Amino acid sequence: MRQQHRFFIYCVAPSLAVLALITPEPVTTEHWSGRYRIGIMPCGNDLSFVFQLCPEWDKYAGALPIDRELWSRAFPRLRHEIELLSQTKAMQHSFSIVRCPRWQKGRVAIVGDAAHAMPPTLGQGAGLTLMNAYALTIALDRNRTVDETLPAWETAVRSITDTTQRWAMRYDFLTRRWPESLWFVRAAIISAFRLPALNGRMRIADQGLKVAAIQSLGRAP
Numbered sequence: 001m002r003q004q005h006r007f008f009i010y011c012v013a014p015s016l017a018v019l020a021l022i023t024p025e026p027v028t029t030e031h032w033s034g035r036y037r038i039g040i041m042p043c044g045n046d047l048s049f050v051f052q053l054c055p056e057w058d059k060y061a062g063a064l065p066i067d068r069e070l071w072s073r074a075f076p077r078l079r080h081e082i083e084l085l086s087q088t089k090a091m092q093h094s095f096s097i098v099r100c101p102r103w104q105k106g107r108v109a110i111v112g113d114a115a116h117a118m119p120p121t122l123g124q125g126a127g128l129t130l131m132n133a134y135a136l137t138i139a140l141d142r143n144r145t146v147d148e149t150l151p152a153w154e155t156a157v158r159s160i161t162d163t164t165q166r167w168a169m170r171y172d173f174l175t176r177r178w179p180e181s182l183w184f185v186r187a188a189i190i191s192a193f194r195l196p197a198l199n200g201r202m203r204i205a206d207q208g209l210k211v212a213a214i215q216s217l218g219r220a221p
């Protein structure tokens with residue numbers, strides 16, 4: 001398990017006029033500057049969700065309340081937003097990466113971050129946790145023994161999670177370890193992630209359990 005980044009989370013609910021300035025359209029935007037990243041996403045009519053990301057070793061960027069000058073220098077076009085964030089209460093977390101050779105043994109199975117914590121770059125960790133737990137209930141609902149069911153469950157669902165975790169780590173690599181001398185190429189790579197062929201692989205979890213050929217409980221025999 002490794003911890004690598006500080007992750008600030010804000011729920012911003014200022015006046016609607018200010019909110020309209022931050023998220024004028026119902027579209028998520030992500031901004032990159034060196035090893036920092038800011039994401040802004042509208043959540044309904046009167047709330048926006050904002051995250052800031054910086055390396056864990058960067059004590060200045062990771063300070064709370066945030067250093068307005070430092071962040072504004074990195075993101076000059078977001079100066080207004082950063083001013084607002086500096087007046088808003090933030091939560092701060094580190095995130096972990098967990099890779100387990102097996103998710104089950106005998107009659108014991110692990111689900112969620114204990115099995116596959118990943119960088120929150122794709123926002124899939126909680127969804128995968130629920131999906132894998134749901135798949136487990138479906139598998140156990142069928143008439144096999146627990147000892148038989150658990151390996152079959154892991155085989156069926158694991159590749160979706162492993163693929164998503166690899167992509168989440170690649171995305172994270174672009175901020176955390178991408179060489180400074182190649183920053184000019186980074187924007188092109190991030191754009192390439194939107195190509196349908198790549199995006200379909202990266203967001204394989206969006207397709208849900210049908211990728212694992214698991215039917216919902218309602219349709220199970």
Ligand SMILES: Cc1cc2nc3c(=O)[nH]c(=O)nc-3n(C[C@H](O)[C@H](O)[C@H](O)COP(=O)(O)OP(=O)(O)OC[C@H]3O[C@@H](n4cnc5c(N)ncnc54)[C@H](O)[C@@H]3O)c2cc1C
Binds near residue numbers: 117
């Ligand atoms: C900064 C950040 C942003 C994220 N953003 C997203 C996102 O946008 N979308 C998304 O889908 N996922 C996101 N995730 C991932 C998501 O939060 C996790 O994948 C999800 O919470 C995993 O659920 P879990 O139940 O496995 O673990 P947790 O939610 O971590 O729950 C484990 C619980 O066990 C408790 N616990 C631990 N040890 C003990 C003990 N010894 N005794 C009793 N209780 C204990 C903990 O207090 C905790 O309440 C994010 C994660 C982070 C860190």
